[in-house]
Amino acid sequence: MNEIPARPNNLDAYWMPFSANRAFKQAPRMLARAEGMHYYTADGQEIIDGTAGLWCVNAGHGRREITEAIQKQAAVMDYAPTFQMGHPIAFQAAAKIAELTPEGLDHVFFTNSGSESADTALKIALAYQRARGQAQRVRLVGRERGYHGVGFGGMSVGGIGPNRKQFGALLPYVDHLPHTHAPEHNAFTRGLPAWGAHLADALESLVALHGDTIAAVMVEPLAGSTGVLLPPAGYLRRLRELCDKHGILLIYDEVITGFGRIGTPFGAERLGVAPDIMTMAKGLTNAAVPMGAVAVHERIYQAIVEGAPAGIELFHGYTYSGHPLASAAAIAAIDLHRSDDLPGRARAIEGYFEDAAHSLKGLPNVIDIRNFGLVAGIELQGRQDKPTDRAVRVFQRCFEAGVLIRTTGDIIALSPPLIVEKPHVDRIFGVLGEAIRAEAA
Numbered sequence: 001m002n003e004i005p006a007r008p009n010n011l012d013a014y015w016m017p018f019s020a021n022r023a024f025k026q027a028p029r030m031l032a033r034a035e036g037m038h039y040y041t042a043d044g045q046e047i048i049d050g051t052a053g054l055w056c057v058n059a060g061h062g063r064r065e066i067t068e069a070i071q072k073q074a075a076v077m078d079y080a081p082t083f084q085m086g087h088p089i090a091f092q093a094a095a096k097i098a099e100l101t102p103e104g105l106d107h108v109f110f111t112n113s114g115s116e117s118a119d120t121a122l123k124i125a126l127a128y129q130r131a132r133g134q135a136q137r138v139r140l141v142g143r144e145r146g147y148h149g150v151g152f153g154g155m156s157v158g159g160i161g162p163n164r165k166q167f168g169a170l171l172p173y174v175d176h177l178p179h180t181h182a183p184e185h186n187a188f189t190r191g192l193p194a195w196g197a198h199l200a201d202a203l204e205s206l207v208a209l210h211g212d213t214i215a216a217v218m219v220e221p222l223a224g225s226t227g228v229l230l231p232p233a234g235y236l237r238r239l240r241e242l243c244d245k246h247g248i249l250l251i252y253d254e255v256i257t258g259f260g261r262i263g264t265p266f267g268a269e270r271l272g273v274a275p276d277i278m279t280m281a282k283g284l285t286n287a288a289v290p291m292g293a294v295a296v297h298e299r300i301y302q303a304i305v306e307g308a309p310a311g312i313e314l315f316h317g318y319t320y321s322g323h324p325l326a327s328a329a330a331i332a333a334i335d336l337h338r339s340d341d342l343p344g345r346a347r348a349i350e351g352y353f354e355d356a357a358h359s360l361k362g363l364p365n366v367i368d369i370r371n372f373g374l375v376a377g378i379e380l381q382g383r384q385d386k387p388t389d390r391a392v393r394v395f396q397r398c399f400e401a402g403v404l405i406r407t408t409g410d411i412i413a414l415s416p417p418l419i420v421e422k423p424h425v426d427r428i429f430g431v432l433g434e435a436i437r438a439e440a441a
């Protein structure tokens with residue numbers, strides 16, 4: 001087997017996603033290996049993973065059980081189509097997921113990413129409304145600052161300006177609720193903020209505007225990628241009630257909150273409000289093989305599948321839906337989720353994690369700290385002339401000191417693997433605090 005060099009000779013060919021390609025290629029940061037709570041650079045430097053990769057390696061890196069399951073499956077059957085035929089491991093993976101999802105969300109459609117899950121969920125919502133005789137419901141509602149990946153559906157329903165503005169008109173018939181970030185009321189809140197449940201009432205205004213043409217509302221239970229925006233206490237319940245009142249489906253994008261991140265298998269449980277449709281990806285396979293999924297309520301499956309004439313019921317799917325290697329990884333990852341009790345581990349350490357996050361209060365330029373489960377957001381006052389610059393420089397300082405953090409604008413987001421222990425938490429926040437101080441000096 002050819003060894004891949006730790007430092008490639010040619011950096012030109014790879015157009016890196018969501019990256020400053022020119023800056024990166026002048027000063028590349030290469031990760032070469034990962035194990036447990038750590039990455040290792042090509043030079044052998046140990047980097048503690050404060051972000052579980054991209055919110056996805058919930059069980060920690062290099063889990064032997066997952067690696068072996070993938071290897072075994074690759075040797076047995078590398079690939080088989082799932083259009084009009086099947087293979088047992090995809091059905092097993094779906095059944096495992098259905099055991100974890102909230103009651104009633106028992107049917108699972110496979111995708112390969114969070115973005116594909118978002119677009120799939122929106123398509124299922126539209127198909128459902130049509131199947132139940134409500135074909136006029138063609139509008140989709142998202143939320144400002146929401147992130148649902150980069151497909152046209154998710155991008156349109158999502159509400160992150162920079163992700164949209166290069167790409168023209170996007171989908172028609174999409175509207176947005178206001179975001180829930182209100183530091184003027186909620187700065188330095190621990191857990192869910194008390195102020196802001198009424199922000200869900202904006203759905204009433206959209207119904208007043210659009211009548212019975214809204215098919216679905218899609219939100220992240222806790223918005224991660226946009227900089228850790230928490231749902232105010234009571235907000236999701238209000239949204240649920242309004243959706244029910246007006247015949248609108250509620251879709252949760254659980255790509256980040258799924259698989260233990262906030263102390264229960266899915267965010268819906270911890271937050272006490274279930275959706276009709278739920279997307280997932282990332283932690284589903286512990287990120288070892290790309291896979292996403294959409295879980296739908298029995299009622300929706302029945303309406304679309306049982307209600308259809310003979311033949312294909314939903315004209316949607318991917319070549320790699322239910323891919324054997326991904327299915328093997330998902331089964332092994334869900335087994336680990338249970339045997340390691342990852343949600344329980346997250347809950348056990350969340351108080352310590354919260355205290356560590358809030359210990360940064362009072363440091364220069366720290367204007368808000370917020371947290372829930374094993375997620376924390378630390379918002380910095382951006383430089384007036386150079387937004388994002390302060391956070392990027394804090395990121396660089398942390399990386400050089402051996403800690404991986406994530407930044408969005410001038411917000412630092414932390415979401416370590418759920419196997420994180422107290423000394424890791426101390427190190428992550430210790431190094432971050434030093435970096436924030438140094439950046440102000």
Ligand SMILES: Cc1ncc(COP(=O)(O)O)c(C=O)c1O
Pocket residue numbers: 054112113114115116118147148149150220224225253254255256281282
């Ligand atoms: C809530 C949410 N939805 C969708 C996505 C997109 O997932 P992917 O990058 O796998 O397409 C992400 C990625 O961070 C996410 O956080």
